[in-house]
Amino acid sequence: NAGVTQTPKFQVLKTGQSMTLQCAQDMNHNSMYWYRQDPGMGLRLIYYSASEGTTDKGEVPNGYNVSRLNKREFSLRLESAAPSQTSVYFCASSADRGTKTQYFGPGTRLLVL
Amino acid sequence: AQTVTQSQPEMSVQEAETVTLSCTYDTSESDYYLFWYKQPPSRQMILVIRQEAYKQQNATENRFSVNFQKAAKSFSLKISDSQLGDAAMYFCASTRARGGSNYKLTFGKGTLLTVNP
Numbered sequence: 544n545a546g547v548t549q550t551p552k553f554q555v556l557k558t559g560q561s562m563t564l565q566c567a568q569d570m571n572h573n574s575m576y577w578y579r580q581d582p583g584m585g586l587r588l589i590y591y592s593a594s595e596g597t598t599d600k601g602e603v604p605n606g607y608n609v610s611r612l613n614k615r616e617f618s619l620r621l622e623s624a625a626p627s628q629t630s631v632y633f634c635a636s637s638a639d640r641g642t643k644t645q646y647f648g649p650g651t652r653l654l655v656l
Numbered sequence: 657a658q659t660v661t662q663s664q665p666e667m668s669v670q671e672a673e674t675v676t677l678s679c680t681y682d683t684s685e686s687d688y689y690l691f692w693y694k695q696p697p698s699r700q701m702i703l704v705i706r707q708e709a710y711k712q713q714n715a716t717e718n719r720f721s722v723n724f725q726k727a728a729k730s731f732s733l734k735i736s737d738s739q740l741g742d743a744a745m746y747f748c749a750s751t752r753a754r755g756g757s758n759y760k761l762t763f764g765k766g767t768l769l770t771v772n773p
Contacts, residue, residue: 583765585747585763585765585766588760591758591760599758601760635701637759639759642706643689643753645751645759647701649698650701
């Protein structure tokens with residue numbers, strides 16, 4: 544039981560390049576989330592998906608797109624990376640019922656030069 | 657809308673002693689959950705403890721306990737018998753408990769806990 548996995552662990556991009564961050568969970572959760580963590584800012588929600596086939600914007604969606612490929616997988620895409628997107632990105636998932644506890648992946652550290 | 661405030665950017669404690677981390681929150685929700693997450697240098701976000709707002713009893717998990725004051729909107733974390741492995745950034749977070757489909761977590765900015773041997 545791996546929980547929430549993310550790839551890659553670390554990536555360096557040049558300004559204008561694109562990339563996709565991958566996330567998968569094996570807990571049969573309906574809800575999945577992408578957060579970014581910046582120094583002194585805590586974690587902020589980028590996008591979320593309440594179920595397969597649905598996605599919606601969070602607090603800081605500009606410059607990102609997401610795809611909920613199936614129940615397990617939720618990817619985050621940067622179409623044209625900018626230095627302001629240098630951050631640590633976390634994927635999380637939760638069940639719809641019960642305590643709404645979110646379980647996090649190990650994070651992806653992204654550096655945009 | 658929800659807001660979470662952690663007023664202590666840094667705290668330190670001696671090994672084996674007790675430390676309390678503060679958190680206050682504001683929410684318009686009638687029912688909600690509160691959490692403490694730990695983030696060690698590995699960056700993994702680890703759930704420490706959660707509290708259901710409708711429960712008056714304070715949650716406990718081994719050496720970790722909370723003091724939940726609903727009227728004051730306060731949710732502090734007490735760590736007893738502190739260990740070196742407790743050194744980490746601690747985040748307080750909240751989410752609503754019902755209605756709609758977005759149960760996003762609202763995080764505070766974190767408290768960096770140092771444990772001195």
